[in-house]
Amino acid sequence: xxxxxxxxxxxxxxxxxxxxxxxxxxxxxxxxxxxxxxxxxxxxxxxxxxxxxxxxxxxxxxxxxxxxxxxxxxxxxxxxxxxxxxxxxxxxxxxxxxxxxxxxxxxxxxxxxxxxxxxxxxxxxxxxxxxxxxxxxxxxxxxxxxxxxxxxxxxxxxxxxxxxxxxxxxxxxxxxxxxx
Amino acid sequence: xxxxxxxxxxxxxxxxxxxxxxxxxxxxxxxxxxxxxxxxxxxxxxxxxxxxxxxxxxxxxxxxxxxxxxxxxxxxxxxxxxxxxxxxxxxxxxxxxxxxxxxxxxxxxxxxxxxxxxxxxxxxxx
Numbered sequence: 001x002x003x004x005x006x007x008x009x010x011x012x013x014x015x016x017x018x019x020x021x022x023x024x025x026x027x028x029x030x031x032x033x034x035x036x037x038x039x040x041x042x043x044x045x046x047x048x049x050x051x052x053x054x055x056x057x058x059x060x061x062x063x064x065x066x067x068x069x070x071x072x073x074x075x076x077x078x079x080x081x082x083x084x085x086x087x088x089x090x091x092x093x094x095x096x097x098x099x100x101x102x103x104x105x106x107x108x109x110x111x112x113x114x115x116x117x118x119x120x121x122x123x124x125x126x127x128x129x130x131x132x133x134x135x136x137x138x139x140x141x142x143x144x145x146x147x148x149x150x151x152x153x154x155x156x157x158x159x160x161x162x163x164x165x166x167x168x169x170x171x172x173x174x175x176x177x178x179x180x
Numbered sequence: 181x182x183x184x185x186x187x188x189x190x191x192x193x194x195x196x197x198x199x200x201x202x203x204x205x206x207x208x209x210x211x212x213x214x215x216x217x218x219x220x221x222x223x224x225x226x227x228x229x230x231x232x233x234x235x236x237x238x239x240x241x242x243x244x245x246x247x248x249x250x251x252x253x254x255x256x257x258x259x260x261x262x263x264x265x266x267x268x269x270x271x272x273x274x275x276x277x278x279x280x281x282x283x284x285x286x287x288x289x290x291x292x293x294x295x296x297x298x299x300x301x302x303x304x305x306x
Contacts, residue, residue: 028214032191049282053246060212060248067214130295133256137217147249 019045020086025077031063038086045088054155054180055086055094061148062098062176073103079171093157099175107164107172114176117149118159125154152178185226193219194244198226203236208243216250224254227261237271238262243305244276245285252288259296266298273299280304 013021019041022034038059042052063082070080083099102110120128129150153160161177189195194209205227213219230238240262247255262272274296278285286302293300 031214036191049279050284053282053284057246057248060246064212064214064248064250130291133253137253147253151249 016087017089018085018087020084022084023081025080026063026067026082026084028067031060031067034084035059035063041086042094047092047094051092051094051180055096058096058152058155058178058180059084059086061152062096065148066098066100069100069102075101083175094180095177096180097175097177099173101167101171102174104166104170104172107174110174111162111164114149114160114162117153118161120153122154125150129154152180156180185222187222196223198223200230203230203234203238204241205238206241206243210246211244211251212246212248213251216248216254220251220254220258224258224261227258231261231265231270231272235270237273238265239272240274242274242276242289243278245282247288255292256295259292262298263296273301275301275303277303277305280306 012018020034020038035056039052039056042055047055063084066082073079079101081100085095085097087095089095117125117128129147132147132150135146149160156178158179163175163177165173165175167173184199184201185196186198187193187196189209192210192212192214194207194211197204197206199205205223207223227238240258244255259274262274266272274293276289276292278289280286286304289302293302
């Protein structure tokens with residue numbers, strides 16, 4: 001059985017100022033519970049109300065995206081797992097990074113989309129947001145409004161960074177990093 | 181559906197009070213349900229039937245805080261219904277009250293107001 005150096009893990013988390021780290025299948029209630037904990041951590045960390053809302057908002061959009069995506073693909077167990085990390089630095093900036101499994105065919109369009117958003121200035125991002133807001137949604141669509149990534153890009157201090165890593169079964173581990 | 185209804189708020193959904201006789205819809209709290217379109221269907225229908233069946237004014241009083249983007253999308257749909265009614269001469273208005281310590285809420289309300297020509301007041305509440 002695994003017997004890791006637990007102090008080492010604790011120091012790793014502390015040294016990187018990691019507020020929250022989660023990996024596993026994520027249910028709706030778990031998103032709510034972790035979100036509630038995150039909000040409390042941020043408030044205890046004396047984050048400004050707007051910073052708390054930005055980090056919490058990015059967390060909600062990213063985790064709900066992962067849930068919607070896994071559900072639309074009929075993923076089970078490990079494929080539907082989300083990896084979530086929230087950390088802060090001395091300047092009051094917050095890092096939120098999430099990762100999840102995606103079909104190989106979906107990875108490139110997603111990376112392209114994020115590269116497009118990363119290249120936009122605030123005015124272009126606002127325009128993209130308003131355009132998407134006005135786009136009709138297919139009736140009965142269970143997923144979101146396609147606004148989540150644009151919303152995070154608008155609130156981020158730096159351009160979003162997405163990465164992909166191939167997995168043994170041909171799928172891709174997709175990861176997104178936002179600094180807020 | 182010429183009735184009034186009250187939906188108590190939860191951690192992820194706002195409190196909604198719809199009063200047909202008063203012509204008043206109030207919403208307050210956080211809004212980030214996983215499926216916002218399902219959650220707001222009843223409210224959207226209520227606004228639509230009020231505007232269709234009544235010529236009286238309709239007022240919205242909002243104290244919404246955090247909204248996920250799908251809730252924002254539905255809220256835009258509600259404001260679009262008000263905008264259409266306003267253009268047909270019906271009296272509609274929105275008052276959005278916010279805590280001045282949180283400028284994000286004010287920015288959110290301001291972005292909605294950009295697309296509306298009916299009276300839309302954003303008020304800091306101390």
